[in-house]
Amino acid sequence: xxxxxxVLFNGVAYGMLLFIMSVGLSVTMGMxxxxxxxxxxxxxxxxxxxxxxxxxxxxxxxxxxxLAFIIAGLVSIILERTVFRYFxxxxxxxxxxxxxxxxxxSIAIVTYFWGGTYQQISVPPWFTGQQDVFGLTLERYRMFLxxxxxxxxxxxxxxxxxxxxxxxxxxxxxxARVARACxxxxxxxxxxxFAIGGGLAGLAGALSANLLGIDPNFPLRYLVYLLIVVSxxxxxxITGTLVAALLLGVADVAGKYYAPEIGGFVIYTIxxxxxxxRPHGLMGRRA
Amino acid sequence: MSTITExxxxxxxLANQYFAGLARWSIWEILFWAALVGLFxxxxxxxxxxxxxxxxxxxxxxxDLLLGYRGIPSLGxxxxxxxxxxxxxxxxxxxxxxxxxxxxxAALLAGIIGWLxxxxxxxxxxxxxxxxxxxxxxxxxxxxxxxxGLTGGDDGLQGIEIAPVLGLFRFDIFGRTAYLxxxxxxxVLFLVARALxxxxxxxxxxxxxxxxxxxxMLGAPLERDVTTVFAIAAAFAGAAGAVLTQTTQFVxxxxxxxxxxxxxxxxxxxxxxxxxxxxFVGAFVFLFLRDWLAELSxxxxxxxxxxxxxxxxxxxxxxxxxxxETLVGRLRRR
Numbered sequence: 041x042x043x044x045x046x047v048l049f050n051g052v053a054y055g056m057l058l059f060i061m062s063v064g065l066s067v068t069m070g071m072x073x074x075x076x077x078x079x080x081x082x083x084x085x086x087x088x089x090x091x092x093x094x095x096x097x098x099x100x101x102x103x104x105x106x107l108a109f110i111i112a113g114l115v116s117i118i119l120e121r122t123v124f125r126y127f128x129x130x131x132x133x134x135x136x137x138x139x140x141x142x143x144x145x146s147i148a149i150v151t152y153f154w155g156g157t158y159q160q161i162s163v164p165p166w167f168t169g170q171q172d173v174f175g176l177t178l179e180r181y182r183m184f185l186x187x188x189x190x191x192x193x194x195x196x197x198x199x200x201x202x203x204x205x206x207x208x209x210x211x212x213x214x215x216a217r218v219a220r221a222c223x224x225x226x227x228x229x230x231x232x233x234f235a236i237g238g239g240l241a242g243l244a245g246a247l248s249a250n251l252l253g254i255d256p257n258f259p260l261r262y263l264v265y266l267l268i269v270v271s272x273x274x275x276x277x278i279t280g281t282l283v284a285a286l287l288l289g290v291a292d293v294a295g296k297y298y299a300p301e302i303g304g305f306v307i308y309t310i311x312x313x314x315x316x317x318r319p320h321g322l323m324g325r326r327a
Numbered sequence: 328m329s330t331i332t333e334x335x336x337x338x339x340x341l342a343n344q345y346f347a348g349l350a351r352w353s354i355w356e357i358l359f360w361a362a363l364v365g366l367f368x369x370x371x372x373x374x375x376x377x378x379x380x381x382x383x384x385x386x387x388x389x390x391d392l393l394l395g396y397r398g399i400p401s402l403g404x405x406x407x408x409x410x411x412x413x414x415x416x417x418x419x420x421x422x423x424x425x426x427x428x429x430x431x432x433a434a435l436l437a438g439i440i441g442w443l444x445x446x447x448x449x450x451x452x453x454x455x456x457x458x459x460x461x462x463x464x465x466x467x468x469x470x471x472x473x474x475x476g477l478t479g480g481d482d483g484l485q486g487i488e489i490a491p492v493l494g495l496f497r498f499d500i501f502g503r504t505a506y507l508x509x510x511x512x513x514x515v516l517f518l519v520a521r522a523l524x525x526x527x528x529x530x531x532x533x534x535x536x537x538x539x540x541x542x543x544m545l546g547a548p549l550e551r552d553v554t555t556v557f558a559i560a561a562a563f564a565g566a567a568g569a570v571l572t573q574t575t576q577f578v579x580x581x582x583x584x585x586x587x588x589x590x591x592x593x594x595x596x597x598x599x600x601x602x603x604x605x606x607f608v609g610a611f612v613f614l615f616l617r618d619w620l621a622e623l624s625x626x627x628x629x630x631x632x633x634x635x636x637x638x639x640x641x642x643x644x645x646x647x648x649x650x651x652e653t654l655v656g657r658l659r660r661r
Contacts, residue, residue, distance in 0.1 A: 075454070126641075132453060133400045137596055138640045140589065144633025151626055264465065264585075271458045304469050312462040316447065319455035 053182035055289025056189025061244035062269040064237020070213045070276015077139035080259035081146035082112045086242025087254035091159045112242020117235040150256045158255045213276040274324025349525040375502035385513040387595040387606025389563030395600030398536035403464025409583020411437040411565025416484040416578040424490035433569035434562045441561020445554035483579030505574035599646025
């Protein structure tokens with residue numbers, strides 16, 4: 041019983057990471073129909089911001105997290121303004137190839153500066169080790185992850201449902217053309233959403249560096265997970281992304297724990313079946 | 328009586344003339360294939376590399392049938408390449424060493440699995456389609472990768488034996504037989520693909536790519552056509568995989584990795600879709616560039632491939648072959 045609960049908990053922690061990593065992609069894909077594979081590179085960028093800030097500048101871990109968010113957000117808004125916005129009207133395949141090219145470039149750039157090996161990450165001592173909660177022994181760092189993920193999920197769902205900017209975002213997801221016709225500055229909404237999404241990806245990269253490790257192949261390794269979360273959850277929905285990320289996290293951890301020999305088979309099969317059953321995702325609305 | 332049949336025969340003659348016009352060979356096509364044969368006679372030519380290019384070209388052509396002519400993107404086309412490759416490998420390993428029949432069996436197997444996949448995906452489109460093809464590719468890779476007792480895992484399938492082609496030509500270490508074998512198989516399959524895309528079936532595919540709703544109004548069996556073309560494309564990809572296995576006497580899980588699916592897509596896009604030749608031109612550019620860049624900067628060459636991709640989709644969205652065609656057309660009009 042205790043092992044089941046621990047596996048479940050670890051799965052939820054992993055799922056929270058996937059949620060923070062992919063929620064921006066989900067919203068921007070729902071909004072602009074833009075398939076941005078380079079979103080995974082933003083996560084890697086966040087991870088390397090953490091490496092530079094904590095190892096080379098010697099600043100504390102908690103300072104590096106907002107920095108990862110800000111820098112990844114800045115880079116994503118620069119890319120959005122200079123490159124991506126010229127590709128909003130093109131087909132899925134063109135966007136896939138464009139952003140795949142950007143991933144290749146990001147991998148080479150990172151290898152050039154930091155080499156191809158895994159980076160050593162050290163977290164503050166109060167994050168390491170385990171803690172007894174309700175008779176379960178849980179890792180402190182994973183508890184921190186679950187807390188951060190839960191707070192972010194609540195903030196985002198609340199922000200989307202209750203704030204003015206959230207209403208603008210929802211309007212753009214539902215029908216960008218009509219939103220523009222109503223006088224909404226959709227370009228601005230796109231750009232800000234893109235920056236927030238990219239920043240969250242960077243934050244997730246920094247948070248995951250300790251758990252998943254950070255190296256130049258990070259984007260290619262987690263790209264498939266990102267795509268699975270976004271497509272299974274349904275583009276443009278935050279709750280859908282959360283549900284899909286938690287499902288995937290638990291399924292992956294449980295699969296690796298109980299049946300390591302079948303590997304990724306379970307999650308890939310679930311993905312294919314969900315996509316055949318509901319092509320717009322579990323919570324996606326029909327486009 | 329004759330008033331009814333006469334227009335019908337007239338239409339028929341017109342249609343026949345139309346398809347005959349479509350099927351006419353241009354001078355460029357003849358030059359292209361002559362050049363490929365000519366490469367064999369160039370002294371000190373890097374035939375193993377050219378053989379690779381021809382095989383990749385065939386593989387990309389199979390994807391072109393799907394993407395260029397029907398507009399269905401697939402992120403998992405390497406699955407069929409790998410199925411063909413492993414089928415040919417197992418046949419060679421367990422005593423069926425005759426290459427041509429082995430190739431036919433491998434292609435048929437890939438085609439059958441492609442047909443089943445086509446049944447599965449015939450109603451799906453957009454992101455869901457990309458995810459399903461990608462997912463199926465990953466599942467297959469996972470199985471092959473993990474069942475190392477059966478497949479040799481990462482070490483690949485060892486001990487594949489292939490008999491001389493037609494009982495006469497052994498596969499030598501200089502890749503001379505391999506090149507001609509790959510070229511001959513590719514040319515035969517190219518002829519089939521060419522006949523296919525210039526037939527009424529090919530035009531129906533193009534119509535469905537351009538305007539599916541209109542094609543439904545005309546009574547075209549859209550979903551059946553998708554399944555058919557998927558099966559054909561899979562069989563061709565399987566044949567490409569089988570040729571690679573037979574000429575190298577080796578096959579490993581990289582043959583059906585996602586990386587390979589992405590590479591073939593990149594090759595086709597560089598060369599240009601919907602022309603059948605795009606894949607060959609793309610393979611030529613991609614493999615030469617990869618060889619050259621990898622020599623220049625072994626660690627960072629992916630940067631340049633990435634940049635090439637970005638520049639291609641930004642400025643030459645059509646790819647090399649269609650861009651050249653427009654250029655030639657413009658020069659001629661002057």
